[in-house]
Amino acid sequence: MTKETKWMSQSFWKKIAIWTTSVMLLILMALTFDTVKQITEGSERVPSYSVINNKIFYEFDKDRDILAPSIGGPAPLFGQKLSESDAEELINLGKLTIQAKNCMNCHTILGNGAYYAPDLTKAWLDKGWGSESVRETLMLNFLIDPEKNARSFGTNRKMPNLNITESEAKGVVAYLKWMSSIDTNGFPAHFESIKQVKEEK
């Protein structure tokens, strides 16, 4: 009969299995908490909702070799500075509209959705809006009636009219502006930004 060594004992391997599973579980829990912290608004990469009161632009980040969003001085959306809770309410209306109208059937938002139409993650900064001074109005009109107010975003496709009311469209614009401020590590890549007007220092 062979002598039973530690490596052959069942209880030894059972203990190893329990230890490994427990350690992995702890790591998974820590990573989950860390992820939730990183994707919550008001964190380093996801600005709080009242960021829509400010100018959002792109800056080249040399260390990471990507274009990253940067937050500038006051530039209230639709000329109205909103409190954090009012901004959250408006952005929530936009989010619900985007869900109700199923925009992700054609578009991608933060990595989810389709590529029939342009990625909306940085739509606020898309050069298709022409210039920063007319962007808000053009976006609003486009969302309310994309057929009549069609612009060129380089797809050769047309967005259908989705019967969005003016207040819903304002919510969507607020949502898109807020989303553009999220640091997505350069995603989507090869994005062409609207011409950015330098701020007075």
Ligand code: HEC
């Ligand atoms: C049936 C497909 C379809 C659906 C659904 C759809 N869109 Fe579009 N959308 C398009 C297409 C196609 C374009 C590009 C038009 C062009 O290239 O001129 C577009 C363009 C846009 C743009 C401009 C793109 C940019 O880069 O700035 C925005 C903003 C937009 N859509 C928002 C929305 C929102 C918000 C919803 C949901 C409420 C929505 N779309 C639903 C097809 C769709």
